[in-house]
Amino acid sequence: QKEVEQDPGPLSVPEGAIVSLNCTYSNSAFQYFMWYRQYSRKGPELLMYTYSSGNKEDGRFTAQVDKSSKYISLFIRDSQPSDSATYLCAMSEPGDGNNRLAFGKGNQVVVIP
Amino acid sequence: DVKVTQSSRYLVKRTGEKVFLECVQDMDHENMFWYRQDPGLGLRLIYFSYDVKMKEKGDIPEGYSVSREKKERFSLILESASTNQTSMYLCASSFGFRSGNTIYFGEGSWLTVV
Numbered sequence: 001q002k003e004v005e006q007d008p009g010p011l012s013v014p015e016g017a018i019v020s021l022n023c024t025y026s027n028s029a030f031q032y033f034m035w036y037r038q039y040s041r042k043g044p045e046l047l048m049y050t051y052s053s054g055n056k057e058d059g060r061f062t063a064q065v066d067k068s069s070k071y072i073s074l075f076i077r078d079s080q081p082s083d084s085a086t087y088l089c090a091m092s093e094p095g096d097g098n099n100r101l102a103f104g105k106g107n108q109v110v111v112i113p
Numbered sequence: 114d115v116k117v118t119q120s121s122r123y124l125v126k127r128t129g130e131k132v133f134l135e136c137v138q139d140m141d142h143e144n145m146f147w148y149r150q151d152p153g154l155g156l157r158l159i160y161f162s163y164d165v166k167m168k169e170k171g172d173i174p175e176g177y178s179v180s181r182e183k184k185e186r187f188s189l190i191l192e193s194a195s196t197n198q199t200s201m202y203l204c205a206s207s208f209g210f211r212s213g214n215t216i217y218f219g220e221g222s223w224l225t226v227v
Contacts, residue, residue, distance in 0.1 A: 008153075032214050043117075043203055043218035044156075088156070092214040100171075101214060105155035 003027055006089055006104025015113050019076035023089035023104045026070065030091040030102070033065050035074045038086045038106065047087070048074065079111045116140070117219035119204050125225045132191040134222050136204030145187035146205040146216060147171075147179060156203070162187055163209065194226045 006023045013019055021035075031052055036044035048063040050056045050072075056063045062075040072091070076083055089104040120135040138145065146161040148171075158171030160179040168179050176198060180188045187206075191198055201223050207216040 034215055036218075041221070041223070043221045046215055046217065049215050100158060100161070101216060103156045105153070 003102045004089065004091065004104045006107055008105055008107060010108040010110055012110045012112060013079055015079060015081060015111055017079050017111075019074075019079050019083065019109055019111070021074045021076075021087050021089075021107050021109070023072050023091075024070055025072075025091060025102070027091075027093070027102070028067075028070065029093045031094045032092045033063070033072050034090040034101070035061075035063055036088040036090060038088060040085075044088055076109075079109075081111050081113050084109060084111045117204055117206055117217055119202075119219040119222045121222050122220065123223045125227060126191075126194050128195060128226055130194050130226075132194050132224065132226075134189040134191075134202055134204070134224070136187045136189070136219055137185050138187075138204075138206040138217075139185065140206065140208075140217070141184065142206035142208055142217075143184070144207045144209045144216075145181065146207075147177070147187065147189045148203045148205065149173070149200040150203055150221075151200050159189065159202075191224075194224075196226050198224065199226045200224060 004025045033050045035048040037047045038044040053067045060077045064073040086106040086108045088106040090101040092101045116139045147159040148156045162168045162181045178190045204219040205216040
């Protein structure tokens with residue numbers, strides 16, 4: 001079993017729809033959870049960061065963590081064509097010396113005008 | 114804003130050439146990383162460094178080496194480039210645990226080996 005599983009998509013939605021992305025993981029020690037957005041031929045940029053369980057909202061973006069189910073989600077409300085990108089989830093354990101992130105393979109999202 | 118700069122965006126090299134990819138960060142981060150990204154394989158860690166002159170192997174270090182002589186600079190070296198090293202290479206940096214291990218990426222270097 002891969003440490004982090006993410007459906008690669010692609011996911012096509014009409015403009016204005018809600019986009020729902022998720023990742024599952026196997027390591028119960030993960031405490032830090034991140035979502036990165038990557039536009040074509042660009043480096044990933046940090047979109048959302050969450051520590052432990054719960055929800056975090058930033059504008060049209062909401063990140064959710066359910067540690068009991070080992071499941072994290074990203075929701076994009078009122079999606080725009082500019083949201084078309086690949087979204088990668090990432091996570092890590094706490095503590096010094098654990099500097100490595102485990103990444104999902106990314107989920108390509110296309111928002112159709 | 115965090116700035117991670119990769120000096121070369123697009124390179125074409127011949128098989129057997131020595132290739133240097135340079136990366137500089139301006140946030141005084143202790144940790145720096147080199148990844149490669151390939152379709153269907155996602156991001157794979159090549160090497161990382163948690164201090165000057167320190168390095169640790171990642172998941173796919175074979176065929177690569179790194180150098181970190183200054184805190185802000187981390188170089189990836191392909192001693193003898195091969196066609197299977199054609200890829201997008203991403204440099205990243207972080208404060209590590211103190212910032213929840215969030216890492217910040219550069220724009221990427223597209224390397225084609227012919």
